[in-house]
Amino acid sequence: MHVVVVGKLVPDLVEDLEVDASGRGLDRQFLKLVLNEFDEHALEEAVLLKEAHGARVTVLAPEAEGVDDALYTALAKGADRAMKLVGLGEAPSSRQIAAALASALPSLGFDLVLTGVQAADDLDGQVGMLLAGYLGLPHVGVVTGVELDPDGSRARVRKEYPGGWLAELEVQLPAVLGIQAAKQPPRYVPVSRVRQAMKEHTLEELSAEPVPVPRLSVRRLSKPEAAGRAEFLDGSPQEVAAQLVSILVERGLVR
Amino acid sequence: MAAQEVEVAVSGDVLVVAERFGGEWTEVTFELLAAGREVAQGLGGTLSVAALGRGTTDQVKALGAADVVLYADAPELEAFVPEVHLRVLEAVVRSRQPRAVLVANTSTGMDLAAPLAARLGVPCVAYCRRVWVEDGTVVAHSQVYGGKLVAEVALEGPGVLALVAGSYPAEAGRGTGSPAVERIPLPALEGLHSRFLRLIEPEAADVDITREEILVAVGRGIGDRENLGLAEELAEALGGAVCASRPLVDNGWLPKNRQVGKSGLTVKPKLYLAAGISGAPEHLEGMRSAELIVAINTDPKAPIFDVAHYGVVGDVLEILPALTEEVRRRKGEG
Structure with a gap:
């Protein structure tokens, strides 16, 4: 059983994001990149499958500033192999990543591809779902748990449906899954374990042939125009609380 | 194929x-x-x-x-x-x-x-x-x-x-x-690789957040799990319930039936008090129609302030207890 986790680094949304001089792209000069939070869940689910079924886990991410750290951390968490997808240039779109993987992954061989359900920069679609479309493989997105059959031919997955419902689906492998949440929160590994992984492992490279893909023409990237804007209350916590509760009293929400 | x-x-x-x-x-x-x-x-x-x-x-x-x-x-x-x-x-x-x-x-x-x-x-x-x-x-x-x-x-x-x-x-x-x-004429549906097994009903909720008039919603800004008590105390003082954004539910701090947003529930309470929630689109989708939205966040640029009616830039760990105390005081007066 070979599980491939496809991740990507995205801008840390805790930081301020600025638009570049062209007005159509992100100013990447001081950008801090982190592994997409849903990819962290995909990795966790893969490591859980390894622990339960002895699956081999390969984690793969396009090259980017900070990708080495992210991959060594994945190895420290339990991945067996880590690979950088090279040859796509800076900040490839989801579509470019998916198209490149569609041609590169089959040679790697896999039973299951796990990706984060979505990423903050997925302007042109989600990597996992695009990849499934390209490969013509069965797919399920918005997954919150994966169980494997003992013989490794099928997976049972929990998928979110509308209105807080979940469904259980059965998928024959190979398949592509978009993970919303792992069965348990992504584990934490201390820096010492990551350092150890750096000594024990070497990152591999997977060369991607840039494949022509439909491109979106971005006319403008900008901060959203707020439809409304909060009226801000200032002062000490006590002063703010007094103002706010007065508003609630006025509206009959505190009686 | x-x-x-x-x-x-x-x-x-x-x-x-x-x-x-x-x-x-x-x-x-x-x-x-x-x-x-x-x-x-x-x-x-x-x-x-x-x-x-x-x-x-x-x-x-x-x-x-x-x-x-x-x-x-x-x-x-x-x-x-x-x-x-x-x-x-x-x-x-x-x-x-x-x-x-x-x-x-x-x-x-x-x-x-x-x-x-x-x-x-x-x-x-x-x-x-x-x-x-x-x-x-x-x-x-x-x-x-x-x-x-x-x-x-x-x-x-x-x-x-x-x-x-x-x-x-x-x-x-x-x-x-x-x-x-x-x-539509159905295409051939043989050779399928996936099938539906069953629907899993949402866990029976002690509280149905879609029916509550007052919700105190907590997000990552609450910091530690121990701080959830601050939100619970305020909710209790207001006569409402606590709900949360996705990361807290993914962490297992609150059950899924308390999650507001795209992969959770859509709520329209009279008061939605968002504490430490930045306002990701997936969250806003589930609460933007609330009658009155109050947001508390340390980041004045957080998108939650674009849908909130009233905003407070500050630390939820300080504001929540102050609010609880003030609500109790006013109720005591009434």
Whole structure:
């Protein structure tokens, strides 16, 4: 059983994001990149499958500033192999990543591809779902748990449906899954374990042939125009609380 | 079966993909129809809706805002199975060749939009909040980077657009016209690799947050699990309940039935007090219609302040106890 986790680094949304001089792209000069939070869940689910079924886990991410750290951390968490997808240039779109993987992954061989359900920069679609479309493989997105059959031919997955419902689906492998949440929160590994992984492992490279893909023409990237804007209350916590509760009293929400 | 690109003739037609759950069209279906109508008008084409499911035959009338209802009514389509619905939808799109396909950016729609685009060799635009037509070009606003930025993208040719729920008024898509109704011939459904096993009911909730009038919502800004007590105390003082954004539920701090947003529940309380929630689009989707929204966050640029009526820039760990004390004091006076 070979599980491939496809991740990507995205801008840390805790930081301020600025638009570049062209007005159509992100100013990447001081950008801090982190592994997409849903990819962290995909990795966790893969490591859980390894622990339960002895699956081999390969984690793969396009090259980017900070990708080495992210991959060594994945190895420290339990991945067996880590690979950088090279040859796509800076900040490839989801579509470019998916198209490149569609041609590169089959040679790697896999039973299951796990990706984060979505990423903050997925302007042109989600990597996992695009990849499934390209490969013509069965797919399920918005997954919150994966169980494997003992013989490794099928997976049972929990998928979110509308209105807080979940469904259980059965998928024959190979398949592509978009993970919303792992069965348990992504584990934490201390820096010492990551350092150890750096000594024990070497990152591999997977060369991607840039494949022509439909491109979106971005006319403008900008901060959203707020439809409304909060009226801000200032002062000490006590002063703010007094103002706010007065508003609630006025509206009959505190009686 | 690998993806095969086709030359798609450029019509001005728009195809909306209806979403269905529990034997009903969901709210977002009508929002898609409202958006689809505007785009079809701009392109001078017709508005069709693909209505896949079981028991749909008697429910095509509800989709009267469209010019054409293309429906399939089959037991295989009763539950949403991505592979099955994609196969049927792909056949519809290949035969009709619409200029724009509008899909909901929901837990089910996300399993259709991107794979469909990849299979057809056309672009996909995710997280759309607005779609319109300028001089024959379809233009969309997509909210990226957790809603911090908006990308304006133009589609010269055909494409698939995934529309965020709550972006268009559902009322505008509840038409009572008399559309042409056509039954779609089902493509071969043998050789499937996935199947539906069962529906898992949401856990019985001690509290139904969709019925509460007052909600104190907590997000990452609460810091540690131990601090949840501060929100619970305020909720108790106000006579409301505590709910949360996705990260806290994913961490297992609160049960799933307390989650507000795209993969949780949609709430419309009289008061929604968001504490330490930055306001990712997926969260806003579930609470933006609350009557009164108050937000507390350390980051004055947090998107939550764009939907809040009142905002406080500060630390929830200081503001929450102050609020609880003040509410108790006023109630004591009353």
